[in-house]
Amino acid sequence: MNNEDIKKRLVLALDTEKIEEAKNLVDKLSPYIGTFKVGLQMFCGYGLEIINYIKEKNSNFFMDIKLHDIPNTVEKASYNIVKNGATFFNVHATGGIEMMKAAKRGANKASEELGINPPLILAVTVLTSISDEILKNELDNKNTAKDFVVKLAENAKIAGLDGVVASANELKYIKEALGSDFKVLTPGIRPVWSLKNDQKRTATPSNAIKNGADYIVLGRAVTSAEDKIEAIKKIYKEIQEEI
Ligand code: C5P
Numbered sequence: 001m002n003n004e005d006i007k008k009r010l011v012l013a014l015d016t017e018k019i020e021e022a023k024n025l026v027d028k029l030s031p032y033i034g035t036f037k038v039g040l041q042m043f044c045g046y047g048l049e050i051i052n053y054i055k056e057k058n059s060n061f062f063m064d065i066k067l068h069d070i071p072n073t074v075e076k077a078s079y080n081i082v083k084n085g086a087t088f089f090n091v092h093a094t095g096g097i098e099m100m101k102a103a104k105r106g107a108n109k110a111s112e113e114l115g116i117n118p119p120l121i122l123a124v125t126v127l128t129s130i131s132d133e134i135l136k137n138e139l140d141n142k143n144t145a146k147d148f149v150v151k152l153a154e155n156a157k158i159a160g161l162d163g164v165v166a167s168a169n170e171l172k173y174i175k176e177a178l179g180s181d182f183k184v185l186t187p188g189i190r191p192v193w194s195l196k197n198d199q200k201r202t203a204t205p206s207n208a209i210k211n212g213a214d215y216i217v218l219g220r221a222v223t224s225a226e227d228k229i230e231a232i233k234k235i236y237k238e239i240q241e242e243i
Contacts, residue, residue: 001209001239001240001243003236006236006239006240007032007033007034008034009034009209009213009214009215009216010032010033010034010035010215010216010218010232010235011033011034011035011036011037011062011088011185011215011216011217011218012025012029012033012035012036012037012217012218012219012222012223013037013039013064013187013217013218013219013223014026014036014037014038014039014042014050015039015041015042015219015220015223016042016223017041017045019042019045019046019049019050022042022046022050022053023050023053025223025228026053026054026057026059027057028228028229029222029228029229029232030057030058030059032229032232032233032236033059033218033232034059034060034215035059035060035061035062035087035088035215036054036059036060036061036062037061037062037064037217038050038051038054038061038062038063038064039064040064040065040066043063043065048084051063051084051085051086055085060087060088061085061086061087061088062086062087062088062089062090063081063084063086063088063089063090064089064090065077065081065089065090066090066091066092066124067089067090067091067092067095067099067103068091068092068094068095068099069095069099070099071098071099071101071102072102074091074095074099074102074103074106075102075103075105075106076106077106078091078102078103078104078105078106078107078110078121079106079107079109079110080110081107081110081119082106082107082110082111082114082118082119083110083113083114086119087119087120088119088120088121088122088185089103089107089119089121089122090121090122090123090124090165091103091121091122091123091124091161092123092124093123093124093125093152093153093155093156093164094152096155097155097158097159098159100121100123100155100156100159100160100161101159101160103121103159103161104118104121104159104160104161107119107121120162120163120183121161121162122156122161122162122163122164122165122183122185123152123153123155123156123159123161123163123164123165124164124165125148125149125152125153125156125164125165125166125170126145126148126149126152128167128187128188128200128201130145131145132144132145135148146170146173149164149166149170149173149174150170150173150174150177150178152164153166153174153177153178153182154177154178157178157182162182162183163182163183163184163185163214164182164183164184164185165184165185165186165187166184166185166186167186167187167188167201168186168188168189168201168202168203168207168208168211168213169201171184171186171208171211171212171213172211172212175211175212180212183214183215184212184213184214184215185213185214185215185216185217186203186208186213186215186216186217187199187216187217187219188200188201188202188203188217189202189203189204189205189208189216189217189218189219189221190202190203190204190221191204191205191221191231191234191235191238192204193234194220194221194225194231195220195221195224197220204238205218205235205238205239206238206239206241206242206243209239209243210242210243218232218235221235222235
């Protein structure tokens with residue numbers, strides 16, 4: 001796999017406490033990273049300041065905002081997210097097919113007005129913090145998490161969304177059920193040399209890509225490394241050697 005193909009697939013999670021640290025990551029790593037992910041921690045602290053910084057560097061940004069509300073609100077929020085320059089964003093599939101369609105409507109309207117390609121909209125299916133037991137005992141849902149993930153991914157496809165966020169363990173089932181064009185973004189990525197932290201279902205960068213991940217989310221494996229550029233270069237080398 002060549003460097004451009006690798007870069008396109010790499011998403012870096014800007015999960016830092018201070019905006020300066022996030023800006024520093026963008027400065028250092030934008031030659032290697034296709035998309036920077038702004039999650040709730042960063043967005044609630046620094047909102048548009050970090051987004052505009054990423055855009056100034058001509059990098060893509062993924063608004064990891066996990067929308068879940070009535071369709072009208074989600075449509076309007078999606079419009080604003082795209083107006084602010086997101087190339088990716090996500091919604092909870094449990095918000096229902098109408099809500100996901102509304103997200104797409106809002107996003108399409110904004111991209112038409114801007115004269116740009118519509119963003120990729122991904123659905124969050126079942127959070128990895130939700131186990132089979134929680135589904136059954138708290139949410140009165142008789143599915144296993146795995147079956148529910150596939151069901152929700154099917155709904156996302158019906159709504160016209162581009163793909164889902166899913167762990168490496170679920171990749172295979174999703175691609176089998178929904179086809180290889182249906183995009184999957186996979187967090188919980190850990191090269192063999194890095195700590196697992198609190199992640200339980202991890203995959204190495206090359207294994208995730210081999211199993212069909214279209215995008216992989218790098219977090220602490222890179223952001224906690226003493227030499228972040230060396231860490232990212234090691235990840236490139238591993239992917240180049242294995243794929
Ligand atoms: O540092 P680490 O690699 O664990 O970061 C993973 C990133 O992916 C975090 O931003 C986390 O919120 C996100 N994520 C995840 N598991 C999910 C969905 C998102 O780890 N199921």
